[in-house]
Amino acid sequence: MIDRRAFLSGSALAAAGFGACAPASAAPDPYAGSPWRKVSDAEWRRRLSPAAYQVLRHEATERAGTSPLDKEKRRGTYVCAGCGLALFKSDWKFDSRTGWPSFYTAVDGALGKKTDFKIGVPRTEYHCARCLGHQGHVFPDGPRPTGLRYCNNGVALRFVAA
Numbered sequence: 001m002i003d004r005r006a007f008l009s010g011s012a013l014a015a016a017g018f019g020a021c022a023p024a025s026a027a028p029d030p031y032a033g034s035p036w037r038k039v040s041d042a043e044w045r046r047r048l049s050p051a052a053y054q055v056l057r058h059e060a061t062e063r064a065g066t067s068p069l070d071k072e073k074r075r076g077t078y079v080c081a082g083c084g085l086a087l088f089k090s091d092w093k094f095d096s097r098t099g100w101p102s103f104y105t106a107v108d109g110a111l112g113k114k115t116d117f118k119i120g121v122p123r124t125e126y127h128c129a130r131c132l133g134h135q136g137h138v139f140p141d142g143p144r145p146t147g148l149r150y151c152n153n154g155v156a157l158r159f160v161a162a
Contacts, residue, residue: 029129030109036083036131048082052155056082056133059118059125064099067154072101076161078152082133085110087157088150094143101157103150104142111135126150 031037039047044057054060069078078088078101087110088103096102109129116125116137124138135156142149 029112031130034083034130039131044082049155052081055153055156056080056128056131056135059116059134061136062100062153062155066099067101069101069154069157069159070099072159074159074161076159078103078157078159080128080131080133080135081156081158082128083131084158085128085130087111087128087135088152090162096142096149096151098149098151100136101152101154102142103152104144104146104148106150113138128156 041057045053048056051062055062072090072093075090077086077090078093079086086107088106092103092105094102094104106126111126112129112132113124113126116123126135126138127133128135133156134153136150136152139149139151140147
C-alpha cells in the first residue's frame, strides 16, 4: 500500500498516469526537501485544530458557509494554515456564492495538483506545494481573467492582513 506522501510527491501519480503532483509550473519540485513534508501525523494533530487537521491532512471538506474567511474583505495574503506558505492574494478573491473562500488565481509554484475521483467524477484537487496540505478544488467556472475558481477550505488558510 502506498502512503499519502509518496502518492502526492508524484511518483505514484506518474506511475498511475496522472502526472506529478508538483507545483503548477511543471518545474522540478522546489519543496522536495522541505522539512514540512517530514512532520509526523501525531505532530500535525498536535499543531492543528481538529477541523484543520481533517482538511489539511485527510482531505476532508468543511461545511459551506462556516468559514469567516469567506466574508473577509481586508487587503492581505492568504497563507497555508499548515506551514504559512503564501497561496493567494486578497486582490484575487471573489464572492463565488458557494460558501467557501474563492480565488481566480494562485501564487506561482505554491500549489500542487492531482486528479480526485472521490465523488465519481474527475475533479482537480490542489494542495500546498510545501507541506502537501489539502486546500480544495479548482473549477473552470470562475471570473476573468483566468476563468478559474480555486474553491478553498477556510480552515486550511490563515489570513495575514497587509
